[in-house]
Amino acid sequence: MPELPEVETVLRSIAPQVVGRTIHRAEFYSKRVTRGGLTQTSRAIAGAVILAARRRGKQILIELDSGVLYVHLGMTGKLLWNQQATKYTRAIFQLENGTLLYDDTRQFGRVEFFKKVPDALDRVGPDALSVGFEEFYGRLRQHRTKIKPLLLNQSFISGVGNIYADELLFAARIHPRAVASRISRTRAEKIYESLGAVLQAAIEHRGSSISDYVDGSGEKGSFQTLHNVYGREGEPCPRCGTAIRRIVLGQRGTHYCPHCQRA
DNA sequence: TCAAATGTTTGATC
């Protein structure tokens, strides 16, 4: 569910409620999600003041006066403000003004407390919305991988997931199997422009709700209605009418128009 | 019953 636009939307819906507030009490229920230890983590967080909530790629960093709460939503993670707890609630934060929940069915996500951000988390590439063209192009030339899997590699740039990789390659008219290092500067410019444009448009529409994604208030996004290729196998390309094709690349479903996106 | 799902990490192989 959560790629950069969804994470950004969640953050925007949560931050105004929680920044500046004190966490009176925190409880953790999943050893998978909270690997630092459930009771130790509760103790470390109780009484902390939330100073800021920010994002890098898909990572959420909630800065506390005592450290940082790292949240990664994985595939099915949700941060919810003043919502009903479920059997998938993996953490509860009681603030002075309400309750923040972390829900996660598949438990691929993480909620961890650190005194300071570990180096390993710092190794993600530049944020997909902040990276400049020259850096993007320079990095692109260093990889002989296919462009689609490269866009999903968070140490290349961070924030792009499976939906937006397919959508931005369609917008740029680039075949998902194109070899990154062999892409011309002109075509790289198209990819770079599409990257920014698609992510910005998705944020404006509050993300894509394709299965059960919701923001911090429990509201769905609407960008899924504007997808051109993702999840549209067999449907006509909006640009030329050719049937959208689905292949598997790097173990991920990949959707593209075989006519508009030439190899 | 089988396939697929928005993501990352780990281990094998080149």
Place this chain on the structure above:
DNA sequence: GGATCAAACATTTG
């Protein structure tokens, strides 16, 4: 040592 790729993780849904 670096790059690349498949498997694994846990659960739901069509």
